[in-house]
Amino acid sequence: MKRLIVLAAVLLLAACGGTVTALNDDTALTEIDLLLAFVPDVQFAPYYVGIEKGYFTEAGFDVSITHLQESEIARQVATNPDSIGVIGAQQLLLGRAQGLDLTAVFEWYQRYPIAIAAKEGAGITEPADLAGRVVGVPIREGENYIGLLALLQTQGLSEDDIDLQATGFTQVETLVSDRAEAVVVYAVNEPTQLEARDVPVDVIYVSDYVDLVSNLLIVNSDLIAGSPDRVEAFVGAFATALRDTIDNPDEAFGIATQYVEGLDDPDVAPIARQVLDASVDLWDAEQLGYSELETWVNTQDLLLSADLLTDEQDLEAAFTNAFLP
DSSP states (O other): OOOOOOOOOOOOOGGGTOOOOOSOTTSOOEEEEEEEESSOOGGGHHHHHHHHTTHHHHTTEEEEEEEEOHHHHHHHHHHOTTEEEEEEHHHHHHHHHTTOOOEEEEEOOSSOOEEEEEETTSSOOSGGGGTTOEEEESSSSHHHHHHHHHHHHHTTOOGGGSEEEEOOSOHHHHHHTTSOSEEEEETTTHHHHHHHTTOOEEEEEGGGTOOOOOEEEEEOHHHHHHOHHHHHHHHHHHHHHHHHHHHOHHHHHHHHTTTSTTTTOTTTHHHHHHHHHHHHHHHOOSSTBOOOHHHHHHHHHHHHHTTSOOSOOOHHHHBOOTTOO
16 A cells, blocks of 8 residues: 655635635736645645636636755745745744745644654543653654654653654654654654554654644745735635635645545545545634734744754744634
């Protein structure tokens, strides 16, 4: 069975009062390079829906998708006003600390998507149970690592209180083969794969213990200052596409099969469909895309305490809710 590769990574529908605002019906479409992390994946379904159902076109955009590493997305968006990217809050804050011009205009994930998975019966059902255990993390950076540190901190623990092993992105195999007692996972991905392999697991969700900012839609300030109507139009189009995906996941999954190789494989499709359903739960909210300052403070404090960020950033300049429908 093929292994799904998913992200580690907007707002209102017309029925709830939001609309897609066209920039100008008689002008040429504005070309936008939409930068997404890693590879095509079912979790990018809202962007595929926005393209295929014409929401971006109606708003005045000709959208093409490019896949890059998050650090490269940050650099591209900071220097190119014709690009819009999707990255995690950690990468945005680290980029701003390096002088990159980045502003989040939409908080795509409303719940932090990282979790801890352990086999049932291992006695690991809450963060305090991680003390003294062998814990596998893909790499010692990124959202997986940050999520683990956040959970440990809620219990007064640190990395020194566990036996942390960098395993690469092999969490399923690592847990199945007992190379670790618990693994840090993407909440909607590896637990689904483990259950499909008849390996029942207990899952500890970071979002149940601490509120952190996750994946975001980002632009640079030149685009905000020079073309605020363009930013508003794009955010509105994505908001409509996201709500459409949440409300019509079957249709969205069908659209995603046009973009993601292997989704029509009968061995892959059932798991991928579960991944999309689980992702919808992380995206949905009363007001899609809204960011809370307190959540940003939590995220920055965690990065500072882990020495991943050396100086406090101006958080009120790092994000805005001004363009939400």
